Amino acid sequence: MSASQQDYRLSDDLLAPVLAILDAYQDPYLQKGLVSAGCVSKLDIEGKQLKLGLVYPYPCQTQYRDTVMAVTKKLAVLDAIDEVECEIDFQPANFSVVPGAQAIPNVKQVIAVASGKGGVGKSTTSVNLALALAAEGAKVGILDADIYGPSIPLMLGVSKFVPESPDGKHMTAATNHGITAQSIGFMLIDDEAAVWRGPMAAGALTQLINETLWPELDYLVIDMPPGTGDIQLTLSQKVPVSGAVIVTTPQDIALADAQKGISMFNKVKIPVLGVVENMSYHECQSCGHKEHPFGSDGGAKIAERYQVPLLGALPLKLSIREGADNGAPSVVSQPESNEAATYREIARKVGAQLALSEVQSGVSISVSEDE
Numbered sequence: 001m002s003a004s005q006q007d008y009r010l011s012d013d014l015l016a017p018v019l020a021i022l023d024a025y026q027d028p029y030l031q032k033g034l035v036s037a038g039c040v041s042k043l044d045i046e047g048k049q050l051k052l053g054l055v056y057p058y059p060c061q062t063q064y065r066d067t068v069m070a071v072t073k074k075l076a077v078l079d080a081i082d083e084v085e086c087e088i089d090f091q092p093a094n095f096s097v098v099p100g101a102q103a104i105p106n107v108k109q110v111i112a113v114a115s116g117k118g119g120v121g122k123s124t125t126s127v128n129l130a131l132a133l134a135a136e137g138a139k140v141g142i143l144d145a146d147i148y149g150p151s152i153p154l155m156l157g158v159s160k161f162v163p164e165s166p167d168g169k170h171m172t173a174a175t176n177h178g179i180t181a182q183s184i185g186f187m188l189i190d191d192e193a194a195v196w197r198g199p200m201a202a203g204a205l206t207q208l209i210n211e212t213l214w215p216e217l218d219y220l221v222i223d224m225p226p227g228t229g230d231i232q233l234t235l236s237q238k239v240p241v242s243g244a245v246i247v248t249t250p251q252d253i254a255l256a257d258a259q260k261g262i263s264m265f266n267k268v269k270i271p272v273l274g275v276v277e278n279m280s281y282h283e284c285q286s287c288g289h290k291e292h293p294f295g296s297d298g299g300a301k302i303a304e305r306y307q308v309p310l311l312g313a314l315p316l317k318l319s320i321r322e323g324a325d326n327g328a329p330s331v332v333s334q335p336e337s338n339e340a341a342t343y344r345e346i347a348r349k350v351g352a353q354l355a356l357s358e359v360q361s362g363v364s365i366s367v368s369e370d371e
């Protein structure tokens with residue numbers, strides 16, 4: 001994790017206790033004190049007002065208020081401080097873990113969302129994760145690379161979008177709900193993609209990613225094609241991915257396929273940021289009773305076996321399907337719901353895992369266009 005620039009203007013007498021108090025405050029996602037995590041960027045004092053600057057390497061805007069209140073309460077025990085004025089910012093690093101992959105202009109980090117098995121809710125998770133990262137203060141794009149069933153245009157309510165090419169080389173992307181979206185679905189005619197061979201599909205998808213006019217993005221979420229075959233493997237080696245999220249349902253067959261997904265990313269040395277268990281349980285709308293139609297704790301077991309975090313569990317719920325199918329996923333249509341809160345928590349965990357697993361920055365090597 002890159003330490004933010006520090007501008008400390010307190011006397012030594014005051015600096016030491018202030019830093020001690022701030023470092024005793026553990027960030028729940030980085031699991032380090034604020035000072036050790038490199039988040040404290042500025043300290044100054046005017047009279048008895050402490051000016052504190054915090055810079056997070058992951059997006060957590062919805063937590064700012066609680067953090068400021070907690071930190072202010074702790075700092076107020078010092079006689080020299082009556083008041084705290086806190087400025088908080090979010091600055092992710094620019095990095096990829098794929099050597100040799102061509103950097104995507106304007107894109108800092110790429111998150112691949114994958115599932116071993118189709119139909120487990122990978123696209124629903126991708127789109128809600130992208131919207132949740134945006135809700136936490138990040139600039140986000142989503143790339144629908146699911147050549148077998150591109151559903152992001154429908155889920156984001158942009159299915160009528162037709163990309164344009166202002167310079168004859170690059171393509172425009174759609175925008176809605178505050179995020180930018182590109183989809184292989186905008187380019188396909190009928191079932192054309194179903195007959196693509198692995199390298200051909202991976203080549204077309206890599207081209208789509210590199211030729212899209214992305215605005216400045218902190219994160220580009222890629223909704224990968226389901227499965228762990230050639231396309232997924234090639235894509236993972238050609239795109240400058242920073243980390244992967246695995247989506248599964250708790251049933252045995254999906255879990256077995258999710259394990260294949262984890263193994264694939266391990267093989268190409270892409271950090272698996274964690275597992276999302278979708279359709280984890282069903283909650284009765286009238287009595288609140290929880291049932292586990294696909295079995296229970298599968299995601300937790302797989303996370304434990306592969307030593308990766310369980311990022312969150314989403315219920316099988318009508319409103320999740322309706323939101324996605326109607327172009328307004330839960331994070332934007334029902335921001336106060338438990339599901340939206342779970343997706344935002346997953347987004348914070350994903351951002352923090354990326355920050356923790358950052359190993360290098362700014363890889364920028366071009367790749368041959370032989371496909």
Ligand SMILES: Nc1ncnc2c1ncn2[C@@H]1O[C@H](COP(=O)(O)OP(=O)(O)OP(=O)(O)O)[C@@H](O)[C@H]1O
Nearest residue numbers: 118119120121122123124226315316317320321324
């Ligand atoms: N937690 C959930 N509760 C209810 N419905 C859900 C949930 N997650 C996904 N769905 C619904 O299940 C269907 C499949 O979801 P989705 O398209 O996200 O799966 P996928 O894994 O991307 O599928 P594919 O492999 O075909 O691309 C969609 O109709 C979606 O709305």
